[in-house]
Amino acid sequence: MTATNLSAGKHPKDAPFERNPGASFDTSFLENIQVNRSAVNDVQPLSRAAYREEKEWQAAWLLKAITCIDLTTLAGDDTRGNVMRLCAKALDPVRHDLLAALGMEEAGITTGAVCVYHNLIPFAKEVIGNKGLPIAAVSTGFPAGKITLEDKIEEIEKSVAAGATEIDIVISRDLVLNAKWEELYHEVALCRKACGDAHLKTILATGEIPTYTQVAKASMVSMMAGSDFIKTSTGKESVNATLPVSLVMLRMIRAYHEMTGYKVGFKPAGGIQKAKQSLDWLILIKEELGNEWLTPHLFRFGASSLLGDIERQLEHFVTGSYSAAFRHPMG
Amino acid sequence: MEYGPAPESASEANAFLDRFQRQFDHYINGAWHTPSEAGYFEVINPSDKQPLAQVAQGSEQDVDAAVKAAQKAQRDWVKIGGHARARFLYALARQIQKHARLFAVLEAMDNGKPIRETRDIDIPLVARHFYHHAGWAQVMDATLPDYEAIGVVGQIIPWNFPLLMLSWKIAPALAMGNTVVLKPAEYTPLTALLFAEICDFAGLPKGVVNIVTGDGRTGAALVQHEGVQKIAFTGSTEVGKIIRRAVAGSGKKLSLELGGKSPFIVFEDADLDSVVEGVVDAIWFNQGQVCCAGSRLLVQESVADKLYAKIRQRMEKLIVGNALDKCIDIGAVVDKVQIQTIDALVQQGIAEGNTVWQPSPACPANGFYYPPTLFTEVSPSSTIAQEEIFGPVLVAMSFRSHKGRCISQ
Numbered sequence: 001m002t003a004t005n006l007s008a009g010k011h012p013k014d015a016p017f018e019r020n021p022g023a024s025f026d027t028s029f030l031e032n033i034q035v036n037r038s039a040v041n042d043v044q045p046l047s048r049a050a051y052r053e054e055k056e057w058q059a060a061w062l063l064k065a066i067t068c069i070d071l072t073t074l075a076g077d078d079t080r081g082n083v084m085r086l087c088a089k090a091l092d093p094v095r096h097d098l099l100a101a102l103g104m105e106e107a108g109i110t111t112g113a114v115c116v117y118h119n120l121i122p123f124a125k126e127v128i129g130n131k132g133l134p135i136a137a138v139s140t141g142f143p144a145g146k147i148t149l150e151d152k153i154e155e156i157e158k159s160v161a162a163g164a165t166e167i168d169i170v171i172s173r174d175l176v177l178n179a180k181w182e183e184l185y186h187e188v189a190l191c192r193k194a195c196g197d198a199h200l201k202t203i204l205a206t207g208e209i210p211t212y213t214q215v216a217k218a219s220m221v222s223m224m225a226g227s228d229f230i231k232t233s234t235g236k237e238s239v240n241a242t243l244p245v246s247l248v249m250l251r252m253i254r255a256y257h258e259m260t261g262y263k264v265g266f267k268p269a270g271g272i273q274k275a276k277q278s279l280d281w282l283i284l285i286k287e288e289l290g291n292e293w294l295t296p297h298l299f300r301f302g303a304s305s306l307l308g309d310i311e312r313q314l315e316h317f318v319t320g321s322y323s324a325a326f327r328h329p330m331g
Numbered sequence: 332m333e334y335g336p337a338p339e340s341a342s343e344a345n346a347f348l349d350r351f352q353r354q355f356d357h358y359i360n361g362a363w364h365t366p367s368e369a370g371y372f373e374v375i376n377p378s379d380k381q382p383l384a385q386v387a388q389g390s391e392q393d394v395d396a397a398v399k400a401a402q403k404a405q406r407d408w409v410k411i412g413g414h415a416r417a418r419f420l421y422a423l424a425r426q427i428q429k430h431a432r433l434f435a436v437l438e439a440m441d442n443g444k445p446i447r448e449t450r451d452i453d454i455p456l457v458a459r460h461f462y463h464h465a466g467w468a469q470v471m472d473a474t475l476p477d478y479e480a481i482g483v484v485g486q487i488i489p490w491n492f493p494l495l496m497l498s499w500k501i502a503p504a505l506a507m508g509n510t511v512v513l514k515p516a517e518y519t520p521l522t523a524l525l526f527a528e529i530c531d532f533a534g535l536p537k538g539v540v541n542i543v544t545g546d547g548r549t550g551a552a553l554v555q556h557e558g559v560q561k562i563a564f565t566g567s568t569e570v571g572k573i574i575r576r577a578v579a580g581s582g583k584k585l586s587l588e589l590g591g592k593s594p595f596i597v598f599e600d601a602d603l604d605s606v607v608e609g610v611v612d613a614i615w616f617n618q619g620q621v622c623c624a625g626s627r628l629l630v631q632e633s634v635a636d637k638l639y640a641k642i643r644q645r646m647e648k649l650i651v652g653n654a655l656d657k658c659i660d661i662g663a664v665v666d667k668v669q670i671q672t673i674d675a676l677v678q679q680g681i682a683e684g685n686t687v688w689q690p691s692p693a694c695p696a697n698g699f700y701y702p703p704t705l706f707t708e709v710s711p712s713s714t715i716a717q718e719e720i721f722g723p724v725l726v727a728m729s730f731r732s733h734k735g736r737c738i739s740q
Contacts, residue, residue: 032600034600034601034602035602035605036601036602036605039602039605039606039608039609040602040605042608043605043608053334053335053337054335054336054337055335056335057334057335057336057337058335060332060335061332064332251604282332286332287648291332294332
């Protein structure tokens with residue numbers, strides 16, 4: 001791993017490929033989508049996640065994971081103070097003595113972005129200023145999405161005006177459950193339009209979608225409507241990101257790329273708390289989509305406590321011993 | 332981002348081999364038994380072609396000694412009853428679990444199969460077989476009151492799942508009151524010899540389990556021995572036929588588990604991405620050295636090209652390498668002879684006009700590796716569509732429709 005590919009521009013506009021413009025609504029994209037649930041669930045244990053990187057290789061993968069984290073706080077008790085601490089941590093995510101020991105002090109490692117509620121964007125901007133770290137805002141009546149489409153559009157426009165460069169929207173799950181694919185397409189396409197230059201991450205809330213075939217179709221419709229990322233969950237459903245549901249979505253991203261030539265990113269979110277889990281996802285991405293997707297432009301973790309655990313693992317690699325989580329600055 | 336090497340340590344397995352000075356005798360009547368005449372042969376690690384140990388070549392006298400020990404032990408083994416036998420089988424299962432890591436590493440070194448497979452599949456299943464049959468022994472008096480033991484069972488097992496095949500053979504035979512003489516395959520005898528030591532640890536009575544190593548000549552002596560009441564064989568169809576003839580008219584019972592050429596059938600409405608993973612498990616698990624491998628892919632014409640493209644894409648990502656590396660997908664083929672057999676059939680497939688494809692990454696050169704191989708649009712009459720290849724070679728052909736119960740090509 002070289003320092004350059006870690007410190008490359010994080011801002012969506014720095015992506016080294018053309019942004020997904022979407023496509024007109026085409027039901028042929030949805031034909032033949034059949035996902036065999038038991039087969040998907042069965043793939044996991046042996047052939048994929050069972051890889052486990054070791055020693056300096058593991059440290060390299062973990063640093064890569066940090067650069068792909070959307071460091072997130074989405075809680076009722078968020079304050080100016082904790083959002084500002086979160087942003088400081090995002091800009092400076094690993095203790096300097098650890099970075100020095102790894103020879104990565106000059107790599108300019110930051111997380112992929114920070115992710116906050118709309119009304120906290122100004123505080124994030126206060127810390128991040130012009131340092132180039134993307135600010136993502138959750139939008140469209142997050143997490144349930146039960147507001148009118150007009151309100152959703154207005155919310156996006158306000159967040160973009162406030163300085164968000166990435167917008168995480170939630171789709172209307174009822175449209176998926178009732179197979180109203182064209183309506184879903186229009187909803188997401190309008191959100192994309194409202195985003196302007198900001199990148200659009202579309203949350204499917206897969207924990208509330210009963211079948212993998214519906215997840216796959218919702219993924220495809222969201223990409224057709226111009227999403228830059230598709231994202232598993234809000235983190236607020238009872239079941240959040242799982243490896244099988246991620247596999248289903250990644251296969252749709254691959255199919256969309258094969259059909260249109262455009263690359264769409266992927267963001268699992270919710271419940272990814274341990275360094276080991278982050279390796280599972282990175283390896284899944286590498287196996288299904290290849291190295292070119294292992295960049296913050298195409299892959300993000302939605303996570304809050306993951307960074308702290310990764311830092312503990314890095315400390316273990318450097319010093320040979322584990323420290324308690326509270327010994328690391330908040331993350 | 333590339334994968335780093337993740338080697339499993341071989342030190343414990345090497346310590347086991349060194350403890351025997353890398354030379355193993357037969358295990359007969361609860362003791363190590365020097366081979367009577369035929370000496371020793373070499374067992375190698377197919378991942379790097381390095382010798383692992385010298386193992387005794389069993390002669391007729393060795394087999395005779397083993398069968399006599401088994402006969403002598405059998406009367407008491409029946410007499411102690413199902414409940415007592417269950418206690419021994421439970422003890423064996425626990426000992427296998429206790430030494431699971433050593434078994435897994437030794438199996439991977441001896442056979443060339445990936446450590447992930449021995450660690451996660453072979454050895455856990457071995458322990459479960461002993462637990463399962465311990466249960467049968469425990470309830471035998473109540474559940475199988477009219478059944479009785481056969482006597483001495485001669486067991487000949489293959490090299491593709493060495494310890495798992497041992498457990499399939501030994502656990503049920505012991506549970507029902509039989510004693511055994513087992514001959515492991517000459518390529519892969521080491522975990523059976525470790526198992527012999529485990530029998531000591533578990534306090535199994537002398538002569539209940541006897542292990543005689545050697546090649547086909549040893550197997551033939553066991554099949555022909557008059558003191559054996561049953562032969563159980565898993566292996567090639569060819570050898571199975573020889574055994575069938577040898578046993579005919581002798582009054583011995585016989586069970587055979589032989590080769591196969593199983594179809595993997597894909598219809599146009601299938602989830603093709605999941606099909607690809609199913610195919611990988613079907614033909615590249617254990618380097619395709621599986622009697623029930625899904626080695627013939629039958630795919631509906633309307634999706635055939637799409638599926639072939641997906642399979643090729645997936646094959647490009649299969650990593651072939653040393654069995655002890657946790658990052659590999661496909662290990663080494665068991666022996667040079669097997670490589671030659673596979674390659675001869677592949678060359679014949681090409682000569683008969685079928686389209687062959689292999690992924691671009693080269694296999695490591697220092698071991699017995701064969702690349703994953705795909706034949707497409709194979710005609711059902713060609714040799715590779717009919718003969719078992721027993722290697723990482725998938726033979727694909729298409730069909731038009733399914734009418735009633737059969738597929739029409």
